[in-house]
Amino acid sequence: MNYAxxxxxxxxxxxxxxxxxxxxxxxxxxxADKQRIWVGVVEGTIFGKPFANLYPSQCNHCIDAPCVSxxxxxxxxxxxxxxxxxxxxKCILCKGCMEACPYDARFVDDxxxxxxxxxxxxxxxxxxxxxxxxxxxxxxxxxxxxxxxxENSDLVKLLKTKRFFFQKEYTNTLPKLxxxxxxxxxxxxxxxxxxxIIHTWEDIKPLYEEAKNRRSKEWKK
Amino acid sequence: MEKITFxxxxxxxxxxxxxxFNKTMLxxxxxxxxxxxxxxxxxxxxxxxxxxxxxxxxxxxxxxALKEAMRLAVFGDVGEVNRNIPWTLFxxxxxxxxxxGSGVIFIVALAELMxxxxxxxxxxxxxxxxxxxxxxxxxxxxxxxxxxxxxxxxLTPNISAGMWLMLPLYCTYIPFVLFEIYLxxxxxxxxxxxLALPILVxxxxxxxxxxxxxxxxxxxxxxxxxxxxFPFLTFYFIISAFVSSLGVMGIYSYLVHKNKExxxxxxxxxxxxxLFFVSILALYExxxxxxxxxxxxxxxxxxxx
Numbered sequence: 357m358n359y360a361x362x363x364x365x366x367x368x369x370x371x372x373x374x375x376x377x378x379x380x381x382x383x384x385x386x387x388a389d390k391q392r393i394w395v396g397v398v399e400g401t402i403f404g405k406p407f408a409n410l411y412p413s414q415c416n417h418c419i420d421a422p423c424v425s426x427x428x429x430x431x432x433x434x435x436x437x438x439x440x441x442x443x444x445x446k447c448i449l450c451k452g453c454m455e456a457c458p459y460d461a462r463f464v465d466d467x468x469x470x471x472x473x474x475x476x477x478x479x480x481x482x483x484x485x486x487x488x489x490x491x492x493x494x495x496x497x498x499x500x501x502x503x504x505x506x507e508n509s510d511l512v513k514l515l516k517t518k519r520f521f522f523q524k525e526y527t528n529t530l531p532k533l534x535x536x537x538x539x540x541x542x543x544x545x546x547x548x549x550x551x552x553i554i555h556t557w558e559d560i561k562p563l564y565e566e567a568k569n570r571r572s573k574e575w576k577k
Numbered sequence: 578m579e580k581i582t583f584x585x586x587x588x589x590x591x592x593x594x595x596x597x598f599n600k601t602m603l604x605x606x607x608x609x610x611x612x613x614x615x616x617x618x619x620x621x622x623x624x625x626x627x628x629x630x631x632x633x634x635x636x637x638x639x640x641x642a643l644k645e646a647m648r649l650a651v652f653g654d655v656g657e658v659n660r661n662i663p664w665t666l667f668x669x670x671x672x673x674x675x676x677x678g679s680g681v682i683f684i685v686a687l688a689e690l691m692x693x694x695x696x697x698x699x700x701x702x703x704x705x706x707x708x709x710x711x712x713x714x715x716x717x718x719x720x721x722x723x724x725x726x727x728x729x730x731x732l733t734p735n736i737s738a739g740m741w742l743m744l745p746l747y748c749t750y751i752p753f754v755l756f757e758i759y760l761x762x763x764x765x766x767x768x769x770x771x772l773a774l775p776i777l778v779x780x781x782x783x784x785x786x787x788x789x790x791x792x793x794x795x796x797x798x799x800x801x802x803x804x805x806x807f808p809f810l811t812f813y814f815i816i817s818a819f820v821s822s823l824g825v826m827g828i829y830s831y832l833v834h835k836n837k838e839x840x841x842x843x844x845x846x847x848x849x850x851x852l853f854f855v856s857i858l859a860l861y862e863x864x865x866x867x868x869x870x871x872x873x874x875x876x877x878x879x880x881x882x
Contacts, residue, residue: 379630379631380631380632380635382631383630383631383632383633384630384631385628385629385630385631385650385655386628386629386630386631386634386646386647386650386655387628387649387650387655388650389655389659389660389661390650390655422797425735425737425738425797426738426739426740426794426797427735427738427740428730428734428735428738428740428741428743428744429726429729429730429732429733429734429735429741430729430733430734430735431726431729445726445729446726446729446733447723447726448722448723448724448726448727448729448730449721449722449723449726450721450722450740451658451663451664452738452739452740452794452797454660454663455663455664455797456797460660460661462660462663463659463660464656464657464658464663465630466623466626466628466655466656467628467629467630469623469624469723469725470723470726
């Protein structure tokens with residue numbers, strides 16, 4: 357098992373139903389800064405024509421997660437399927453993981469006095485037919501959670517037919533949020549930067565398989 | 578003044594009252610009182626501030642504590658940090674105290690090894706100042722961390738994490754420096770003379786390891802690349818620590834050695850060393866910024882004012 361998520365961000369309408377669903381499902385602390393998932397907004401103009409890109413995001417559950425490497429008590433750890441989790445009872449609040457995360461995906465939950473983050477809703481998504489609360493509630497089917505090891509999963513089937521990219525790939529953490537390149541060429545051009553690397557499943561699969569084989573010994577069952 | 582001799586050390590004999598109530602200790606009590614206020618404030622925010630989760634708002638919607646938590650969540654700041662600024666002034670103070678304190682110890686050890694006679698006269702005092710600053714840094718970080726879960730540092734350690742390596746490091750470093758101070762104060766004894774050189778060389782080794790571990794810890798910090806992605810971060814930390822250490826040594830010399838014959842020679846040495854290391858640091862900063870982020874250095878050099 358190697359869990360990941362694809363984000364067809366061209367469909368996002370910024371309704372924030374995913375953010376609300378995440379808070380309700382996981383009992384996340386109240387407050388705009390206290391979010392496990394969020395929708396990033398980038399606004400700009402091209403030759404006077406305004407645009408807004410929406411990038412739904414969350415923890416990338418990186419295979420080479422720096423937050424796990426820096427944690428002195430192993431509170432940050434890899435759970436089943438490479439899901440990066442935090443054990444709040446072991447967290448000493450050093451906040452090293454928050455500094456190490458390239459995606460700012462972590463925050464301090466003041467009700468637990470510990471760092472909190474996305475868990476891919478592993479209490480419900482790993483059951484047969486289960487999925488994450490954000491995917492279940494998205495009205496435009498932006499998110500797709502699945503197993504990269506399963507060639508017949510909807511996730512792998514989608515990745516085989518589309519091109520995609522990663523956020524901040526230069527940090528070399530092997531993130532597992534796959535951003536699907538929009539079908540519309542104009543939209544694709546305005547939503548990726550000139551140095552973004554576009555991938556296909558065939559070119560990225562060996563890299564992720566090798567990384568999984570290397571790190572999966574640390575993944576708890 | 579009457580002296581007590583204990584394990585080769587000559588200690589001034591004074592009453593308990595005289596020890597606890599004097600000008601120096603009163604200044605100490607003032608700072609300790611300030612620290613207590615700070616600790617009270619941070620613990621109040623961390624453990625007793627109004628915070629609630631999404632489930633609480635469904636389970637007991639009329640709870641007054643929930644009302645306050647929701648008000649803070651919408652209009653105020655909840656908790657001590659936010660996701661944009663996870664490290665606060667505690668880390669700034671920790672870094673200053675630890676780096677400067679261990680820098681003082683490092684410089685004194687180096688100067689002794691290089692045979693600066695004037696340093697030898699003041700070495701134990703300098704080292705005691707350095708060690709006090711290390712203790713202040715450790716106290717600061719202990720306040721910043723959630724000590725209730727600290728046991729997990731021992732029960733489930735991640736021994737490759739820079740943060741964890743701090744634990745064995747200071748468990749080794751502090752007794753080592755204490756022993757070094759003891760040797761300096763008892764250097765007339767034969768065995769102390771024999772041990773002085775190997776301990777000095779070892780202490781420089783320990784200092785280098787300390788800065789290496791600090792660099793390992795902070796190099797994982799991807800959020801502040803201008804601060805932590807300097808080339809050869811270990812040496813950058815050492816040089817910047819030397820600069821702040823020499824400042825502290827200058828103030829200490831002024832306060833303690835002002836009326837002594839070695840004062841002028843000591844200050845002259847500190848002044849020259851400061852100029853040397855500030856120059857190296859300036860070059861390092863320019864080189865570092867240009868290497869770490871060319872866009873940033875270009876923007877700051879050529880932006881319209």
